[in-house]
Amino acid sequence: MSWADQPQVVLRKRPRGFSLQRWLLMAALIAAPAALCITTLWATRGEIATARDEFERTAVEVQLLRAETEALKEEIRGLREDRQVIERIAREQLHMLRPDEVIISFANGQKRERAERR
Numbered sequence: 731m732s733w734a735d736q737p738q739v740v741l742r743k744r745p746r747g748f749s750l751q752r753w754l755l756m757a758a759l760i761a762a763p764a765a766l767c768i769t770t771l772w773a774t775r776g777e778i779a780t781a782r783d784e785f786e787r788t789a790v791e792v793q794l795l796r797a798e799t800e801a802l803k804e805e806i807r808g809l810r811e812d813r814q815v816i817e818r819i820a821r822e823q824l825h826m827l828r829p830d831e832v833i834i835s836f837a838n839g840q841k842r843e844r845a846e847r848r
Contacts, residue, residue, distance in 0.1 A: 808815035820826040827833065 805815075809819070
């Protein structure tokens with residue numbers, strides 16, 4: 731069999747550009763990870779904002795607790811050292827009187843008034 735008698739194979743030329751299917755496949759391969767990245771970044775930004783708000787609330791709460799702690803320390807210091815503070819608390823909370831004082835109560839009112847004996 732000679733060269734001319736053999737069946738000839740016809741080769742098709744490849745198209746120069748990408749076909750529509752290849753374009754769609756490439757677009758999907760690029761769009762899916764991009765969408766995943768965007769979604770992850772968006773969720774992360776929301777979590778960061780939530781964490782920042784919680785941090786600010788906690789910082790305010792810490793400041794309030796520190797102020798309250800200082801006030802309580804001052805009150806403790808006054809209770810241990812200042813006789814006027816001790817007397818005020820004894821009068822207001824324990825309803826104590828000095829030996830020369832008398833309570834006068836009125837039937838229609840609940841006020842306590844102190845008067846000195848003469």
